[in-house]
Amino acid sequence: MSATTLTPTASATSDTAVDFAVRNLWKVFGADAQRIASDPSFTGHSAAEILEETGCVTAVRDISFDVAHGEVFVVMGLSGSGKSTLVRCLTRLIEPTSGQVMLEGQDIMKLGAKELREVRRRRVSMVFQHFGLLPFRNVLDNIAFGLEIRGIGTAARYERAREVIDLVGLHGYEERFPDQLSGGMQQRVGLARALASDPDVLLFDEPFSALDPLIRRDMQAEVIRLHRDMGKTMVFITHDLSEALKLGDRILIMRNGELVQIGTGDELVGAPADDYVADFVSDVDRTQVLTLRWVVAPVPEGLPTDGPGLPATTVIVDAIPTVLGSTVPVRVFDGDTLIGVVDRDAILREIMGVKPAAVRHGGASRAGARAGRVG
Amino acid sequence: MAVTDFRRQFAPRPPRQRSIPRGVYAIAVALLVWFVAWRMFNGVWTLPLQSAEVTPLHLWLNEVNAWVRDNRDSNVLFVLVFDSIRIGVGAVAALFAQLFVQTDVGLQLPEIGWLGVVALVTWVAAAVGNYRVAILTAVGFTAFGVLGVFTEAMWTFALTLTAVLFSVAIGLPLGIWAGVNKRVNGILTPILDFMQTLPSFVYLAPLALLFLIGPASAVIATIIYAVPPIIRLTAHGIRSVPATIAEAADSLGVSKRQRLMTVLLPLARNSMVVGLNQTVMAALAMVTIAALIAGPGLGQLVVQALQSLNVGRAFVAGFAIVVMAIVLDRVTTAASRRAELSARHSTPLRRRRRIIALGAGLLVVAAAVYLSRSVLAAARFPAEAAVGEALGARINDVSAGFQNTFSVFTASLKDGFTIRVINPFQGLLTATPFLVVMLVILVIAVTVGGIRAAVISTICLLLIIAVGLWEDAMITLASTLIATVITMALALAVGVIMGRSDRVDRWLRPGLDAAQTMPAFVYLVPFLGLFGPSRFTAIVAAIIYAAPVAIKIIAEGIAHVSAEAVEAAQSTGASPWQTISKVQIPLAASSITLAANQGLIYVLSMVVVGGLVGGGALGYAVVAGFSQNALFGKGLAAGVAIVLLGIMLDRITQAAVARRRRIVPVTRRVRDVTAPLPVTH
Numbered sequence A: 001m002s003a004t005t006l007t008p009t010a011s012a013t014s015d016t017a018v019d020f021a022v023r024n025l026w027k028v029f030g031a032d033a034q035r036i037a038s039d040p041s042f043t044g045h046s047a048a049e050i051l052e053e054t055g056c057v058t059a060v061r062d063i064s065f066d067v068a069h070g071e072v073f074v075v076m077g078l079s080g081s082g083k084s085t086l087v088r089c090l091t092r093l094i095e096p097t098s099g100q101v102m103l104e105g106q107d108i109m110k111l112g113a114k115e116l117r118e119v120r121r122r123r124v125s126m127v128f129q130h131f132g133l134l135p136f137r138n139v140l141d142n143i144a145f146g147l148e149i150r151g152i153g154t155a156a157r158y159e160r161a162r163e164v165i166d167l168v169g170l171h172g173y174e175e176r177f178p179d180q181l182s183g184g185m186q187q188r189v190g191l192a193r194a195l196a197s198d199p200d201v202l203l204f205d206e207p208f209s210a211l212d213p214l215i216r217r218d219m220q221a222e223v224i225r226l227h228r229d230m231g232k233t234m235v236f237i238t239h240d241l242s243e244a245l246k247l248g249d250r251i252l253i254m255r256n257g258e259l260v261q262i263g264t265g266d267e268l269v270g271a272p273a274d275d276y277v278a279d280f281v282s283d284v285d286r287t288q289v290l291t292l293r294w295v296v297a298p299v300p301e302g303l304p305t306d307g308p309g310l311p312a313t314t315v316i317v318d319a320i321p322t323v324l325g326s327t328v329p330v331r332v333f334d335g336d337t338l339i340g341v342v343d344r345d346a347i348l349r350e351i352m353g354v355k356p357a358a359v360r361h362g363g364a365s366r367a368g369a370r371a372g373r374v375g
Numbered sequence B: 001m002a003v004t005d006f007r008r009q010f011a012p013r014p015p016r017q018r019s020i021p022r023g024v025y026a027i028a029v030a031l032l033v034w035f036v037a038w039r040m041f042n043g044v045w046t047l048p049l050q051s052a053e054v055t056p057l058h059l060w061l062n063e064v065n066a067w068v069r070d071n072r073d074s075n076v077l078f079v080l081v082f083d084s085i086r087i088g089v090g091a092v093a094a095l096f097a098q099l100f101v102q103t104d105v106g107l108q109l110p111e112i113g114w115l116g117v118v119a120l121v122t123w124v125a126a127a128v129g130n131y132r133v134a135i136l137t138a139v140g141f142t143a144f145g146v147l148g149v150f151t152e153a154m155w156t157f158a159l160t161l162t163a164v165l166f167s168v169a170i171g172l173p174l175g176i177w178a179g180v181n182k183r184v185n186g187i188l189t190p191i192l193d194f195m196q197t198l199p200s201f202v203y204l205a206p207l208a209l210l211f212l213i214g215p216a217s218a219v220i221a222t223i224i225y226a227v228p229p230i231i232r233l234t235a236h237g238i239r240s241v242p243a244t245i246a247e248a249a250d251s252l253g254v255s256k257r258q259r260l261m262t263v264l265l266p267l268a269r270n271s272m273v274v275g276l277n278q279t280v281m282a283a284l285a286m287v288t289i290a291a292l293i294a295g296p297g298l299g300q301l302v303v304q305a306l307q308s309l310n311v312g313r314a315f316v317a318g319f320a321i322v323v324m325a326i327v328l329d330r331v332t333t334a335a336s337r338r339a340e341l342s343a344r345h346s347t348p349l350r351r352r353r354r355i356i357a358l359g360a361g362l363l364v365v366a367a368a369v370y371l372s373r374s375v376l377a378a379a380r381f382p383a384e385a386a387v388g389e390a391l392g393a394r395i396n397d398v399s400a401g402f403q404n405t406f407s408v409f410t411a412s413l414k415d416g417f418t419i420r421v422i423n424p425f426q427g428l429l430t431a432t433p434f435l436v437v438m439l440v441i442l443v444i445a446v447t448v449g450g451i452r453a454a455v456i457s458t459i460c461l462l463l464i465i466a467v468g469l470w471e472d473a474m475i476t477l478a479s480t481l482i483a484t485v486i487t488m489a490l491a492l493a494v495g496v497i498m499g500r501s502d503r504v505d506r507w508l509r510p511g512l513d514a515a516q517t518m519p520a521f522v523y524l525v526p527f528l529g530l531f532g533p534s535r536f537t538a539i540v541a542a543i544i545y546a547a548p549v550a551i552k553i554i555a556e557g558i559a560h561v562s563a564e565a566v567e568a569a570q571s572t573g574a575s576p577w578q579t580i581s582k583v584q585i586p587l588a589a590s591s592i593t594l595a596a597n598q599g600l601i602y603v604l605s606m607v608v609v610g611g612l613v614g615g616g617a618l619g620y621a622v623v624a625g626f627s628q629n630a631l632f633g634k635g636l637a638a639g640v641a642i643v644l645l646g647i648m649l650d651r652i653t654q655a656a657v658a659r660r661r662r663i664v665p666v667t668r669r670v671r672d673v674t675a676p677l678p679v680t681h
């Protein structure tokens, strides 16, 4: 199993519009940044080795990906893997060391300070882990801040701010100050502030990591609802796999600044690119994520053609009633093509978490060390 | 467990921990050498200089002074730079003086009359603060009249106001620049550090040389002394704006200007107001001291009274300074609170009500001014109502009576301390050959502060010798060290108690804060009343002056020792005393060293001011330099010697602070509750 088998989803297909196209992006912190990004002699050296040799931190290392229009694109990795740096490079809140960032075909790297401000004011907004609200402004003024910056008049910006206040469920809190709000409410303000300018793309840097689990679940639902209603493109950073799977159309996994794998949730779970990803996804309830595509067996000889059939995109849990209710293996179709069958054994194997031999990788032996990871 | 016992018995002994560091031996040896040298070579190579004696350097400085006096009107530099600064500052000062003190023909009568002045400042206090500080202001300013020092108080007020205005005009932009620009900050910080270690006294002589004497140069000296806090705290406020907020603003596309105006400055406002408050208090302190270069006002009353040993008069003027300090401090503090509250709670209705109230107040002010210009009793504070003279006389009686009654006690305390402590220690410093003293100081500097501090100390000591004031410097050093040791003992005792108990902290802190805002001058007065003029008086005043700062720093350090470390000690059954001596004090070591540093700087500046009350030595030379032309050069040199002493003491203790920091990292009391949830690994 390797990333190459997943190329169809690694970059958005040519017929869908691309919002962000990132190519060979590097960010190195330190005096020698430029040299490290360009000098091929460093390839093969780990980030730790480079730090040892040069004192520079390689936060983002040669990363390329596309974000399709309307997509929720999740970047996931452990703390320190470079996620925040990567997402800040998209609007040059952190200046990339090298590489290309295209926004709707426009080269972000070539923009002057003023054009870049325009991009941040109108087209790309960001939500932060620690909210970044102005403590001396009330909710309404915080939300209207971006519009004020653009020079929009008081009446117009308050009207717009009230619209988004309703959108994120902050009605009645307009006059409150940030320190009078709970974390969840503060993040709603952060979200409303980002929405106020009606941007094309929303960036989220671990927006819910500082929140209680229950509030976090609410906020995730809120984001899903907003995405459904408005269809905005989102780049969402998280270190939480369940959050990634819940929200992400596609997920990019980073480790030590490097891209490890890009794929849909079931691709990551069904075909992890390496031990690292396998380890990451090992605690996931596979039946909730994997589709039948990942568990099909070859069609046995003499299978009756009148038995039940299911599309390959069915998630395993949803297939359980059909499979259990059938006396013969259920046929799985990709469109009109028969790609295989699933039987009760296959379903049971997945429920029990026994992996097919091909992807076992000895993952079970590390189960102890993983206990309690990824919440 | 026989086996373990056996093993323990024959295991190689762990190297015994050195309980006494090597440095202590070095210092002990040095002190021994010092003592022996003092016994053997007493009076040899001591570089003495009588108070009327001068060196060629001093004479040369006198010539410089004379040359400047004769040529300042024809010299381009003086005409274009120094005179135009002096004239500009003087013009603004004159404007305020006219408003508050004297008419343009020099009549000691405020343009708007005393009643108008009281009404106006009360109205301003109400406008920027609240009605409570307005009442305080009205009472305070009326009290100046009752004390019979209205004119002097208004001079002090006018000059302080002028200096604050200039300080803000200079300090705010510089502070903002340093706040947004790392390099500027890097350049400014050491300069400001240096400025703040200089005792206020030493600015005066060179400024008098450049700007002559009088109100203008008093204001210029005050600006220099008062501008550092506002620069520092403005820059600090801007630099401590959370990166997350600044970044969020950036993500919304703010321009540099918008970033400054809508994010950085509003968030830095609290810090800036604290800076303004400190600047105001520093300005008041310096305006009073600038009396020595003919800055008019309350300070001059104090100086004259101190010089004629009229305790009563000094007391009245000193009390007026205290009143002024309290009023200025309360009003600026209330102003900061009001700014904060109004940002949060202002509603159109409240705003309108307030505007109406203030408008009505303005009418009252206008009426008071009108009255002042038509009724003499409202123009000049009626002399019959003033009790200052009588009060002063009464205090003189009380003081004399006190000294008589308690002379057994005060005199024996003073004489005992002088004979047992001051004289021997001073003798040790002044009667030992200077090379030995230098060597001892070097050993201490190396041990406490390291090589760098020792090199700087050597340079400072050599320069002190070069300016010809070794003996005076050693006398001043002796007083400074004695006062600092006592200050530190006091500060440790009080600071530890305060740091351990929130209740004591709440109790003491307001008093300490108030004590810290008092101008140095006023500390001399009561002790002069108690002990008469002497070195002892200067030392006691210095202790009282420096103690609040040292106490607060130590209390801060003790309170910030990590609660876990204290709990851990208590859970193992440590007694309170063990907890203090084995956990809290060692962990607060860097704070204690910092307190010593600040204590030294404060003590030095006060010991020098003590030259006015018989403290002698460098302080006296500085004062004498102002009054006698023949001693001008020596006074200037004494100022330099004070600076050198200050640098030496500061560098040694700063280096010690830096070392302690490395050993015991500063810990925070509580965990940051806003920190993100622990991230999974």
Ligand SMILES: Nc1ncnc2c1ncn2[C@@H]1O[C@H](COP(=O)(O)OP(=O)(O)O)[C@@H](O)[C@H]1O
Binding pocket: A029, A030, A057, A058, A059, A077, A078, A079, A080, A081, A082, A083, A084, A085, A086
């Ligand atoms: N301004 C900076 N200077 C130096 N190193 C940095 C800076 N910002 C981030 N880093 C380093 O870059 C790496 C990636 O950081 P970050 O992007 O914040 O990771 P994540 O968001 O995945 O936790 C970390 O090792 C971090 O220490």
Ligand SMILES: [Mg+2]
Binding pocket: A083, A084, A085, A206
């Ligand atoms: Mg991060």
